[in-house]
Amino acid sequence: MSITSLYSSKLGTTFDCQCGKKHSIPLKAVIIQENAAGQIPDLLAREGLGTRGLIVCDQDTWSLAGKDIWEILNSKGYSIKICKFNGTPLIKPDEKAVTRILVEYDPAVDFLLAVGSGTINDLVRFISHKTGKPYIIFATAPSMDGYASTVSPLLINGFKRTYTATHPTAIIADTGILCSAPEEMIMAGVGDILGKLTSLADWRLGVAVTGESLCETAMTMVNSSVQQVISYMTDIRNKKPEGIKALMDALIISGIAMMLMGNSRPASGSEHHIAHFLEMKYLMDGREPLFHGTKVGMAALYTVALYNEMAGFNPDNIDIEQLIREKPEYDEWCQKIRQIFGPIADEVIEEKGRKDWEPGVYQQRLHTIKQKWNSEIRPVLMSVLLLNTVKSYLNEAGADFSPAALNVDQELIHQALLYSKEIRTRYTILSLASDLGILPEYAKKLTCNPDK
Ligand SMILES: [Zn+2]
Numbered sequence: 112m113s114i115t116s117l118y119s120s121k122l123g124t125t126f127d128c129q130c131g132k133k134h135s136i137p138l139k140a141v142i143i144q145e146n147a148a149g150q151i152p153d154l155l156a157r158e159g160l161g162t163r164g165l166i167v168c169d170q171d172t173w174s175l176a177g178k179d180i181w182e183i184l185n186s187k188g189y190s191i192k193i194c195k196f197n198g199t200p201l202i203k204p205d206e207k208a209v210t211r212i213l214v215e216y217d218p219a220v221d222f223l224l225a226v227g228s229g230t231i232n233d234l235v236r237f238i239s240h241k242t243g244k245p246y247i248i249f250a251t252a253p254s255m256d257g258y259a260s261t262v263s264p265l266l267i268n269g270f271k272r273t274y275t276a277t278h279p280t281a282i283i284a285d286t287g288i289l290c291s292a293p294e295e296m297i298m299a300g301v302g303d304i305l306g307k308l309t310s311l312a313d314w315r316l317g318v319a320v321t322g323e324s325l326c327e328t329a330m331t332m333v334n335s336s337v338q339q340v341i342s343y344m345t346d347i348r349n350k351k352p353e354g355i356k357a358l359m360d361a362l363i364i365s366g367i368a369m370m371l372m373g374n375s376r377p378a379s380g381s382e383h384h385i386a387h388f389l390e391m392k393y394l395m396d397g398r399e400p401l402f403h404g405t406k407v408g409m410a411a412l413y414t415v416a417l418y419n420e421m422a423g424f425n426p427d428n429i430d431i432e433q434l435i436r437e438k439p440e441y442d443e444w445c446q447k448i449r450q451i452f453g454p455i456a457d458e459v460i461e462e463k464g465r466k467d468w469e470p471g472v473y474q475q476r477l478h479t480i481k482q483k484w485n486s487e488i489r490p491v492l493m494s495v496l497l498l499n500t501v502k503s504y505l506n507e508a509g510a511d512f513s514p515a516a517l518n519v520d521q522e523l524i525h526q527a528l529l530y531s532k533e534i535r536t537r538y539t540i541l542s543l544a545s546d547l548g549i550l551p552e553y554a555k556k557l558t559c560n561p562d563k
């Protein structure tokens with residue numbers, strides 16, 4: 112039984128959760144099956160989405176599914192326009208692509224239909240939010256967990272920032288098409304899921320250290336998605352429909368957990384910050400990007416290792432007065448950020464704000480860390496799997512996320528470990544290591560090992 116089906120009665124509803132909050136899951140349907148395109152007319156009718164649509168795809172997803180969907184809808188009397196991105200390299204979710212869709216967009220359309228994986232969906236989700244037109248997703252690869260997301264990471268002015276977007280009405284995926292996805296996209300999906308090992312722990316750290324709220328429902332969803340993928344590694348490697356379906360189900364439920372929380376906290380932590388940092392650097396250098404999930408998978412090797420290392424930290428070594436004295440002043444920090452982030456430094460500085468330099472903020476946090484180390488923090492650190500166990504799962508899946516295999520320089524990872532936490536204000540293992548003044552030492556240690 113799929114995890115999504117366990118929550119099917121909650122799709123399209125608002126409910127009272129044990130965490131004390133009301134959650135909404137506006138996503139109304141998830142269909143993962145053979146010949147899924149044939150379900151689209153019924154779905155559109157059932158949800159009353161109208162008869163005029165705009166398909167957004169690229170040349171690959173057009174031949175893979177877009178054309179079939181267009182023919183099916185045409186034969187049923189629908190009027191469908193097409194926005195097809197041509198050419199390589201891959202489309203970037205930037206100003207240019209947003210404009211391109213708006214050029215094809217006609218205010219008379221009733222719904223949008225995204226056919227593709229990451230970038231196409233990020234774009235359509237954003238356009239749907241801006242135009243107020245509902246959209247459905249026809250997912251072509253189990254490569255990332257953003258299908259149910261309500262935010263769009265867009266690359267505006269060269270800076271990747273998360274923009275408010277809107278939920279899909281439905282997510283549809285054809286098992287046959289998913290199985291035919293390129294192996295590196297499937298492995299990227301595995302990487303995005305393995306990243307949850309540390310995103311979940313990071314969330315618990317945020318609860319312990321900064322008093323963030325927790326939702327066990329969302330945590331359970333994400334945790335089940337990790338467990339499910341771990342138990343299907345061999346089937347995923349062999350592209351067996353049940354394995355690929357389990358991976359897609361896990362990715363969608365992880366996205367639903369984010370939808371439920373209204374933010375990406377359950378499924379995006381330090382490993383994602385590192386991945387975003389690498390992506391920024393790649394963009395600045397004009398290098399061909401790696402898949403999102405691939406970067407997350409690689410980053411997770413380091414964040415898992417950092418958890419493992421820090422589990423042995425002795426809280427008696429926390430000298431609060433000394434740490435406060437050694438914390439860089441705001442101006443000093445800004446200078447460092449300008450050096451590391453170059454043209455996007457202003458955006459990073461603005462995003463971070465000055466809160467961390469307000470009197471007493473850092474001091475209070477250090478007191479909390481020291482006081483809760485044994486009771487709350489160490490148990491979180493210990494809860495993360497050992498790196499060797501994670502590597503054995505990756506072996507089973509046939510995935511190699513080592514920097515050597517992906518041609519990523521250790522020095523870049525070293526930088527990412529040190530500075531990726533500056534991209535977001537969210538508390539993670541990187542923030543904890545930084546608060547304790549041990550991040551430079553650990554970052555060096557983790558990137559000196561040629562085995563990594
Ligand atoms: Zn992700």
Ligand SMILES: [Zn+2]
Nearest residue numbers: 128130326328
């Ligand atoms: Zn809840």
